Amino acid sequence: MHVDVAQVFARPGVDAPLGPSRLHLDAGRIVRIEALADLPTAARHHVALPAPADAHDHGRGLRTLAFGARDQSLETWLPELAFEPRVDPYLRAAVAFARMAEGGIAAANHCHNTQDSQALLKEAEGVARAARDVGLRIGFAVPFAGRNGVVYGPLEPLLAHLPAADHARVHAMRQPTRTLQQNFALVEEIAQLEHEGFRVQYGPVGPQWVDDEAMAAIALASADTGRRVHMHLFETQRQRAWADAHYPRGLLRHLDGIGLLSPRLTVAHAVWLDDDDCGLLAERGVTVSANVSSNLRLRTGLPPWRRYLDAGLRFGLGLDGMSLDDDEDMLREMRLAWHQLQTADAGSDERFALGDLFRAVCVHGRQSITGADGGGELATGAPADILVLDTRRLSRDVLAEAPDHRLERLIARMTKRDIHRLIVGGRSVVHDARCQSVDLPALEAALTADAEAAWQRQPPDAPAIERLRVAVRAHYRCGGCGPGGQSGEGGSHGRG
Numbered sequence: 217m218h219v220d221v222a223q224v225f226a227r228p229g230v231d232a233p234l235g236p237s238r239l240h241l242d243a244g245r246i247v248r249i250e251a252l253a254d255l256p257t258a259a260r261h262h263v264a265l266p267a268p269a270d271a272h273d274h275g276r277g278l279r280t281l282a283f284g285a286r287d288q289s290l291e292t293w294l295p296e297l298a299f300e301p302r303v304d305p306y307l308r309a310a311v312a313f314a315r316m317a318e319g320g321i322a323a324a325n326h327c328h329n330t331q332d333s334q335a336l337l338k339e340a341e342g343v344a345r346a347a348r349d350v351g352l353r354i355g356f357a358v359p360f361a362g363r364n365g366v367v368y369g370p371l372e373p374l375l376a377h378l379p380a381a382d383h384a385r386v387h388a389m390r391q392p393t394r395t396l397q398q399n400f401a402l403v404e405e406i407a408q409l410e411h412e413g414f415r416v417q418y419g420p421v422g423p424q425w426v427d428d429e430a431m432a433a434i435a436l437a438s439a440d441t442g443r444r445v446h447m448h449l450f451e452t453q454r455q456r457a458w459a460d461a462h463y464p465r466g467l468l469r470h471l472d473g474i475g476l477l478s479p480r481l482t483v484a485h486a487v488w489l490d491d492d493d494c495g496l497l498a499e500r501g502v503t504v505s506a507n508v509s510s511n512l513r514l515r516t517g518l519p520p521w522r523r524y525l526d527a528g529l530r531f532g533l534g535l536d537g538m539s540l541d542d543d544e545d546m547l548r549e550m551r552l553a554w555h556q557l558q559t560a561d562a563g564s565d566e567r568f569a570l571g572d573l574f575r576a577v578c579v580h581g582r583q584s585i586t587g588a589d590g591g592g593e594l595a596t597g598a599p600a601d602i603l604v605l606d607t608r609r610l611s612r613d614v615l616a617e618a619p620d621h622r623l624e625r626l627i628a629r630m631t632k633r634d635i636h637r638l639i640v641g642g643r644s645v646v647h648d649a650r651c652q653s654v655d656l657p658a659l660e661a662a663l664t665a666d667a668e669a670a671w672q673r674q675p676p677d678a679p680a681i682e683r684l685r686v687a688v689r690a691h692y693r694c695g696g697c698g699p700g701g702q703s704g705e706g707g708s709h710g711r712g
Contacts, residue, residue, distance in 0.1 A: 217241045217642060220259035221604060224249060226594040228265055228578075228623055229571025239264060241600040244412075244641040248596060261608045262636055263622070266574070266592050267322035267601040268546045271505035271581035272446070272484040272534025275326045275343065275354075277311030277663045278303070279542050284676075287513040290452050291367070291692060295685040299678075301670035302331045305342030307663040312537070313350040314656040318649065319544035319632045322601040322640045323353035323585045325446055325482065325505065325534065327419060330359055333393035337405055344409040351645040351653045353412075353601075355585040357419025357446040358403045360434065363427045365390040366684075367691055368458040377687035382680060396430050400437065412641065415444075415586070422448035423467055424455050428474075435476040444480045444584070450493075451485035452516050454692060468493050477502055482584040484534060485510075487517045494520070494527035503530050503584045508553045510536035521560035525567050532581020545632045550577055554627055570623055600642040605634050 218241065224234040226249075236255035240248040278300060281287070285296035309326075316324055326343060330336050340356060347354040366389050367374050375383050394402070407416045418434045420426040426434075426447075438445050450456050459467040471477055479501035486504045489497070497504070506519040524531055533553055539545055540552065550573060557568045579592030591599040607622075610629045638646035645653045 219264065219602060219604060219637070219639065220252065220256050221262040221264040222255060222260050223263040223622070224594055225263060225265045225574075225623065227571070228574040229569055230575070233263075233622070237264075239594065239600075239602065241639070241642045244600055244643075246594060246596055246598050246600050246602075249594070261606055263605050263607055263626075264594060265603045265605070265626075266578040266594055267603040267638060267640065268320050268550065268577045269532060269581035269585055269592075270316060270321045270324035270535050270546060271482065271503070271532035271584050272507055272536055273312075273316070273324050273326060274329050274537040275309050275312040275324070276300070276329070276537050277308040277660075278667055280537065281542060283667070284678075287515075289515045289689075291454060292685050292689045293514055295366075295681055295688060297329075298681050299676045300331070301667040301676075302674075303663060303666045303670055305331070305335075305339040306346055307342075307659060307666055309343040309346035310350060310654060311656070311659050311663050313346050313352050313354070314651040314654050314659065315544040316535075316546075317350055317352060317638055317640075317645045317651050317653070318635070318656070319535075319539075320546045320603055320635055320638060321352065321535075321544070322603075322638065322645075323355075323582050323591075325355045325357065325417075325484075325585050327357045327421075327446055327448075327484070328359055330393075336394075336402055340402075340406040340409060344406075344411065344414045347413045348411060349654050350651070351413065351640050351643050353586055353640065354414050355417050355444065355446065356406065356414060357417045358399065358406055360396075360399050360418065360420045360430050361425045362392040362396075362430060364424050364458075367688060368424050368454060373694070374687055374691045377690045378683060382683060385680065386684065396433060399430075400433070403437075403443075417444040417446050420445065420447045422451070422455070423471065424458050428470075431471065431476060432474040435471075435474045438478070438480050439475060442480070444482065444587070445476065446482045446584070447484070449483035449486050450488040451511075451514075453488055456488035466492070468496050472496060472500065479503075484536070485516065485519075487511060487519055489520055489523060491523055491526070494523045494529050498527040498529040501530070503532060503580055505534035505581070505584065506531050506553065507534045507536040507538070508556060509540035509549060510534075510538035512540065513538050518556060518560075521557050521568075525557075525561055530580045531576055532584055533577050534581070543632065546577070547630045547632055547634075551627055551630075570627060573627070600639055602637070602639040603635065604637040604639070605630060606636040607634070609634055 219239045224237045236252040238250040238252050284299040420434055463470045477500035482503045484505040554573050561568050582592045591601055633649050635649050
C-alpha cells in the first residue's frame with residue numbers, strides 16, 4: 217500500500233516539510249518515504265501529517281445533550297447523566313469511535329463509564345470489538361471508585377435539600393458497586409481481550425472518588441505490571457477545596473508518597489493545579505490531558521497553560537466526549553488550544569510554537585495511550601498512523617503561495633471536513649471525511665433505536681433526577697466540601 221501527497225509534515229513545526237512524496241506502508245508501518253519527481257494529479261492538494269490522539273474521552277455513542285444532560289457546572293451535570301439509557305455496549309463504543317475517526321483521531325484514552333456495574337466485562341468486550349472494527353488504538357481505563365458518590369463529603373447536608381422519599385435512593389448511589397479485589401480481578405479478565413488496538417489501564421476515577429487504600433494498591437500494581445494509570449484530577453475548584461481540606465500536606469504529595477506519580481500516569485483536566493503541583497508532576501514525568509472544550513462547557517475553567525509551560529509539564533489534548541460543537545473534531549480542538557496557549561503565554565518569547573502543539577497532540581497524547589511506540593511522526597519504521605488533508609478548501613482564497621506558511625494556514629483553518637484519509641496501522645479508516653471501516657449511519661440508527669427502546673422499557677425518573685440536581689446546586693451554594701463545611705468557592709488556587 218502507498219500514499220501519494222504533495223507535502224509530508226513528518227514532524228510538523230520542527231522539520232521542514234518534504235516535497236512530493238510516496239509513503240510506502242507494510243505490516244502497519246511506514247517502510248519508506250520516496251521523493252516523487254512526477255506527482256499524480258489527484259494528490260497535488262494532499263498533505264500528510266502524523267495522526268492526532270485524543271488523550272481523554274469516555275466513548276459515549278449518545279452525546280450527552282442527546283439524552284438530556286445539559287451543559288452546566290460539572291457537579292450539577294453529573295446527576296443528569298442518569299438520563300442516559302442503557303444500550304448495547306458495542307453500539308455505544310462503535311458509534312463513538314467512528315465519530316472520533318471522522319474527527320481525525322487515531323488513538324484515544326477511553327475512560328470507561330459503566331452502565332451496568334455487574335456487566336463490566338461484557339461492556340469491555342463490546343469496546344474491544346468496536347476498537348477492532350473501527351480500527352482505532354484504544355486505551356481502556358478500568359474504573360475504580362468507592363467514596364464520595366453524589367457529593368464530596370458527608371451526605372447529610374445534601375439530604376437536607378431533598379424530600380425524605382429520595383433519601384434511600386441517594387444513599388444507594390453512594391454504595392460501592394464492586395470491591396477492590398473484584399476490580400483487580402476484572403482488570404486481569406479484561407486484559408485477556410487485548411489486541412493491537414485495545415490495551416488495558418487502571419482507571420481510578422479521581423482522588424475524591426477513590427479511597428487511599430485503592431490508590432496505593434493501584435500504584436503498586438502499576439509499578440509491578442507496567443500498566444498505565446488514567447484518572448481525573450482537579451477538574452473543578454470544589455474538588456481542589458475538598459483535597460486541600462482532607463490532605464493538609466497536599467494531595468499530590470500524598471499521591472507521590474504512595475508511588476502513583478510516574479511516567480505511567482495520565483491525569484485529565486488538571487485545571488486547578490498550582491505552581492508546586494505542576495513542578496512535581498513534571499518532575500515525575502506525568503502527562504496531563506487538557507480538555508479545552510469540555511472545560512468550557514462544564515464551567516470548570518481554563519487550563520493553567522502558563523504554569524504548564526513554566527514547569528515544563530508534558531500534556532496532550534482530550535475531547536472528553538464534549539467537543540465545543542459536539543462534532544468530535546480534534547482539528548478544531550487543536551486550534552482552540554493553540555489560540556488559548558498563545559494568549560496565555562503572550563509576552564513570554566513565544567515559548568510554545570506550532571511544533572510544540574503537534575508534539576503535544578501527536579506524541580505526548582499518543583504515548584499516554586500506546587506508550588513510546590515510535591508513533592507521532594512520519595518516519596521510516598514508525599507506525600503508519602497518518603492523517604492526509606485535502607487543502608483545496610483551506611487555500612481557496614490564497615493569493616500567493618508561501619510554502620513556509622502552510623502549517624500556519626492548516627492550524628488556522630483545518631476541520632474534519634478537510635480529511636481526505638485517516639490511516640491507522642496501515643489501514644484506511646476514513647476516506648473523504650467518511651468512516652470506511654464501519655457503516656456509521658447504520659450504527660447510529662441502531663444505537664438510537666436501542667436507546668429509545670431502553671427508555672420505553674425503563675423510563676428515567678426525570679423528577680427525581682431534577683430534584684437531585686437542584687439539591688446538589690443548593691448544597692454547594694450553602695457550602696459543603698471544604699474546611700468547616702465550606703465549599704471552597706473563591707479559594708486561592710486560580711487558573712494561572
